[in-house]
Amino acid sequence: MGKINRICIIGAGHMGEAIAGGMISCSGILPENITVTARTRASLDRIAAKYPGISVSSDNAAAARGADLAVIAVKPWQTEAVAKEIGPALDYGHCTVASVAAGVSFRELSDWLRKGEEVPALARIIPNTAIALGQGTTFIAWQGVTADVCGEISGIFRKMGTVIAVGEEMMAEGTALASCGIAYGLKYIDAAIKGGIALGFGEKEARDIVISTMKGALALLETNGTMPQQEIDKVTTPGGYTFKGLSAMEECGFSEAVRQGLLKSV
Ligand SMILES: NC(=O)c1ccc[n+]([C@@H]2O[C@H](COP(=O)([O-])OP(=O)(O)OC[C@H]3O[C@@H](n4cnc5c(N)ncnc54)[C@H](OP(=O)(O)O)[C@@H]3O)[C@@H](O)[C@H]2O)c1
Structure with missing residues (x-):
């Protein structure tokens, strides 16, 4: 077993659902190991019906607790509130926080997630919607993530298509x-x-x-x-x-x- 066992995805929109779907159908992640959150019952019911076994919740902090990978998949302007909500529930000793929000920087994520001196290992991940079919193109930038965790997360996304690792300065272009x-x-x-x-x-x-x-x-x-x-x-x-x-x-x-x-x- 690798280091990424429990995954939470905050946001069940186009991207959150595409990532959850790709992880289950392409990357071999068991639905039981994924929790997806949303604001509305309708979104939660849709995900639960589509991916039997997956956990759904409207409680972001509860969903984040114990996660090894927390994927923030809400709109860029919703990211700060979500980061501040899940940060206290996450154990930065083993959890990597990945944001798919376009244009949200490592600096902003670090500020919003900081607990005193402690900041989590961070990834910025920009896939496209074809990842749900295993044919995505995903740009990933890393900050403070160990090589083995980088390898494991990259491996999960590589099973959903092509992965291109870049420095943060090329994320917007990607x-x-x-x-x-x-x-x-x-x-x-x-x-x-x-x-x-x-x-x-x-x-x-x-x-x-x-x-x-x-x-x-x-x-x-x-x-x-x-x-x-x-x-x-x-x-x-x-x-x-x-x-x-x-x-x-x-x-x-x-x-x-x-x-x-x-x-x-x-
Ligand atoms: N779409 C793409 O092709 C694409 C590609 C790369 C990156 N991205 C990035 O992905 C992010 C999401 O985009 P999207 O197209 O998936 O947006 P979307 O379809 O509008 O989905 C946003 C989701 O976030 C949920 N949400 C909002 N506030 C929340 C909160 N406080 N707690 C929990 N869930 C919350 C919404 O819940 P409800 O459903 O209940 O309203 C919805 O499910 C954006 O930051 C975007 O930049 C998108």
Whole structure:
């Protein structure tokens, strides 16, 4: 048995649920070892029904007591209150506190969780929602966590997809590219489906065609080890249909729009 046995997840929203689901279905964590909290009965009932055996509670401090890993998965502006609520219940001798809140720094977390001289080992973890399917991309930064605990927590998240360890200074950039990025990828797919409908396909048909085309595009990159432009060059004849389509997209500012979206989300 490793050092992380009991896990509490404070917040049962999109991210809290995705993490709980990924831990159970991908990382082999027993539901009995996870407690999830939320404010409302409806959220607790939803989680309890979806993951039989999991514990749910509206009492954050009680859920945190005895945890080896406390994951704070509430909105950034709710994090301070939650940290101050669970801190006194946690034993910093064995508990690592992980925050998934975008933009909440180690300095803030340390201030909110500090008990006299004592601060807990901290992780900032930014996954994206695909972790529930074992296909997430998760950025992790560490502060004061021992190598074996880093390895164990990384291992849990690696079973839910790709893990990228970074210094805290790159967390915002990682959040933009991978966490917000999942929405940006879906935005292209959404636009392509709407374009497919404009071309005369039904909505479901267009959705299936775009998904299958995206899978093919990703397979080309992964199998060939190429960069996208290399694959684009293979299908683009000057003056041809693809060339005309790409030119129209760029005239409308496609690449610059994506770049600006990424820069603005840091
Ligand atoms: N969504 C993403 O893709 C994503 C990616 C990376 C990081 N994050 C980060 O994840 C965090 C959560 O985002 P989200 O999208 O999951 O938000 P969300 O869907 O709104 O969920 C927030 C959850 O927190 C619960 N909550 C709020 N205050 C609480 C309290 N005092 N005690 C216990 N539970 C409380 C809410 O309970 P009720 O359900 O009962 O209201 C809700 O279940 C954010 O800080 C965000 O920056 C999100």
